[in-house]
Amino acid sequence: MLCTARSTAARQLRSRIAQPYTSPVAFLSPAALRRLASTLAVLEQKEGKLNHGSLSAITAAQKVGGPVHGFVAGSNIKPVADEAATADGVEKIIAVDNGAYDKGLPENFADLLVENIKKGGYTHVIAGHTAFGKNLLPRVAALLDSQQISDITSIESENTFVRPIYAGNAIATVESSDPVKVITIRGTAFAPAELGKGSAAVEDGADPKTASPTEWVSEDLAKSDRPDLSTAGKIVSGGRGLKSKGEFDKIMQPLADSLGAAIGASRAAVDSGYADNSLQVGQTGKVVAPQLYMAVGISGAIQHLAGMKDSKVIAAINKDADAPIFQVADVGLVGDLFEKVPELTEKLKK
Amino acid sequence: MSALRILVPVKRVIDYAVKPRVNKAQTGVETAGVKHSMNPFDELSVEESVRIREKKSAPGGVEDICVISAGPPKAQDVLRTAMAMGADRAIHVEVKEGEDLEPLTVAKLLQKTVEAEKSNLVILGKQSIDDDANQTGQMLAGLLGWPQATQASKVTFGEGDSVSVTKEVDGGVETVKAKLPMVVTTDLRLNEPRYASLPNIMKAKKKKLEKKTLADFGITNERRLKVLKVTEPAPRQGGGKVEDVDGLVSKLKELGAI
Numbered sequence: 001m002l003c004t005a006r007s008t009a010a011r012q013l014r015s016r017i018a019q020p021y022t023s024p025v026a027f028l029s030p031a032a033l034r035r036l037a038s039t040l041a042v043l044e045q046k047e048g049k050l051n052h053g054s055l056s057a058i059t060a061a062q063k064v065g066g067p068v069h070g071f072v073a074g075s076n077i078k079p080v081a082d083e084a085a086t087a088d089g090v091e092k093i094i095a096v097d098n099g100a101y102d103k104g105l106p107e108n109f110a111d112l113l114v115e116n117i118k119k120g121g122y123t124h125v126i127a128g129h130t131a132f133g134k135n136l137l138p139r140v141a142a143l144l145d146s147q148q149i150s151d152i153t154s155i156e157s158e159n160t161f162v163r164p165i166y167a168g169n170a171i172a173t174v175e176s177s178d179p180v181k182v183i184t185i186r187g188t189a190f191a192p193a194e195l196g197k198g199s200a201a202v203e204d205g206a207d208p209k210t211a212s213p214t215e216w217v218s219e220d221l222a223k224s225d226r227p228d229l230s231t232a233g234k235i236v237s238g239g240r241g242l243k244s245k246g247e248f249d250k251i252m253q254p255l256a257d258s259l260g261a262a263i264g265a266s267r268a269a270v271d272s273g274y275a276d277n278s279l280q281v282g283q284t285g286k287v288v289a290p291q292l293y294m295a296v297g298i299s300g301a302i303q304h305l306a307g308m309k310d311s312k313v314i315a316a317i318n319k320d321a322d323a324p325i326f327q328v329a330d331v332g333l334v335g336d337l338f339e340k341v342p343e344l345t346e347k348l349k350k
Numbered sequence: 351m352s353a354l355r356i357l358v359p360v361k362r363v364i365d366y367a368v369k370p371r372v373n374k375a376q377t378g379v380e381t382a383g384v385k386h387s388m389n390p391f392d393e394l395s396v397e398e399s400v401r402i403r404e405k406k407s408a409p410g411g412v413e414d415i416c417v418i419s420a421g422p423p424k425a426q427d428v429l430r431t432a433m434a435m436g437a438d439r440a441i442h443v444e445v446k447e448g449e450d451l452e453p454l455t456v457a458k459l460l461q462k463t464v465e466a467e468k469s470n471l472v473i474l475g476k477q478s479i480d481d482d483a484n485q486t487g488q489m490l491a492g493l494l495g496w497p498q499a500t501q502a503s504k505v506t507f508g509e510g511d512s513v514s515v516t517k518e519v520d521g522g523v524e525t526v527k528a529k530l531p532m533v534v535t536t537d538l539r540l541n542e543p544r545y546a547s548l549p550n551i552m553k554a555k556k557k558k559l560e561k562k563t564l565a566d567f568g569i570t571n572e573r574r575l576k577v578l579k580v581t582e583p584a585p586r587q588g589g590g591k592v593e594d595v596d597g598l599v600s601k602l603k604e605l606g607a608i
Binding site: 106110134136138141143146149160170171177212216218219220221222259267271276277278283292302303313331334335340343344348 | 487
């Protein structure tokens with residue numbers, strides 16, 4: 001019993017604590033107690049609005065086992081914390097009300113998190129593999145002397161995680177020996193925790209008030225009424241085959257409208273200026289996994305496939321019958337997209 | 351304004367166009383006999399450093415561009431490439447073939463290097479295309495206590511050591527400003543790396559390449575993550591083709607996608 005693997009020991013400990021247990025527990029040493037998992041899920045907010053996509057961190061945290069606390073920081077944070085407190089599966093929300101954290105600058109946000117991680121004695125820290133999470137968590141990990149585990153798609157046990165490497169061409173299962181596991185998760189692999197089901201307590205967190213040496217100057221975000229690309233149920237994506245920005249807009253927008261879909265693009269389309277950078281799907285852009293992914297004029301390079309091959313249904317329209325996209329598409333149509341897509345748009349409207 | 355002493359870490363990885371294959375023992379990806387080249391994001395870092403010098407965009411000028419790589423003997427090839435693109439000198443930290451370093455170890459190695467070389471700007475790729483971790487630059491900035499700007503698509507220099515960086519973020523771009531010293535990581539939109547010309551490749555052979563070991567920096571290759579297995583992703587079966595748009599619509603309905 002004494003020499004069982006630590007994960008097993010911890011799991012057994014938890015179950016013993018959950019149910020009244022009568023016999024003496026010989027291995028209940030302080031060291032064993034320390035291994036009980038507890039997770040801090042880092043949530044995102046922007047301009048006083050909770051980013052619902054970031055609630056995926058709570059879902060992932062529940063798979064670790066042990067209590068789950070959420071973390072939010074920014075100015076006038078109360079309403080955001082109150083909303084997050086209704087998320088299913090969260091025990092407590094730790095909130096820090098300070099406008100210095102509004103822009104998520106890693107230089108002061110990392111110190112803030114480290115302080116709260118140490119105070120709470122968490123064994124796991126989880127955030128989304130988003131621009132915010134990617135920027136912040138490695139800095140946090142370095143300050144905690146922990147080797148971060150990035151973009152995980154599955155949690156096997158409290159110290160074993162699965163993540164894609166080589167643009168999704170290989171899947172690695174890794175075991176962490178760090179006392180605090182710092183993790184970013186692939187949003188499409190964990191559904192966001194549902195709101196309105198929980199009633200967690202909201203508590204003020206510690207605020208080290210580190211001054212940030214970096215100043216936020218401005219932002220320029222692409223405005224769109226369409227669904228958000230990373231969470232959309234349907235995506236239509238255009239590639240080099242669209243030939244120009246004018247054609248891209250003329251062909252792709254009506255198609256997206258007829259399906260209620262978000263618009264994505266391949267790197268070739270983005271580099272040629274047909275679409276905004278933020279629409280890029282692939283290894284270096286967004287990773288998506290919608291119900292339907294329709295690839296229009298996209299050949300299907302491995303870097304692009306890395307971003308969409310977990311889609312439920314993949315449809316492709318391409319004039320090259322040998323394009324690699326057809327090897328992954330559930331349904332393919334060989335033909336000139338300038339004829340086929342408008343025809344499809346018309347038929348979908350009916 | 352201080353003169354720039356730029357450190358550019360580069361990594362030798364399997365060429366981006368090669369489809370990696372998982373080895374039979376399921377311990378990793380087959381690397382023997384596979385084409386390797388410089389990590390594409392690191393080419394952008396080298397190019398950006400050279401452009402800062404050529405365009406005289408930093409008021410204090412560029413005093414030194416040093417490239418560094420930790421890897422097997424063949425990592426020297428990518429260091430030579432970087433010098434052919436315009437880097438002044440190189441440091442090769444030799445690590446045995448197959449003994450990869452984790453990002454935290456690399457960040458610690460770079461921290462020591464920054465201190466020894468008195469670097470005031472480190473430009474790294476945002477991620478390596480093999481491990482896809484996207485960590486090293488941020489970890490380095492954390493260890494040094496320096497400002498960081500990740501996924502840069504534009505870097506400009508102002509008076510008084512100030513650096514403005516436009517970053518690619520979800521939904522668009524964001525601009526931040528900090529003072530040297532700092533850490534910047536590159537995104538694909540930053541620039542278009544040049545091809546090294548033959549005369550420059552010849553010249554690069556004469557540039558200084560210092561050989562070091564991890565021990566020289568007081569670093570050990572401590573691994574925190576144990577790779578239990580590496581597998582092929584679940585294969586996806588192509589569902590075949592349809593004749594026309596009607597066929598496409600009915601197939602999508604059948605699959606429940608619309």
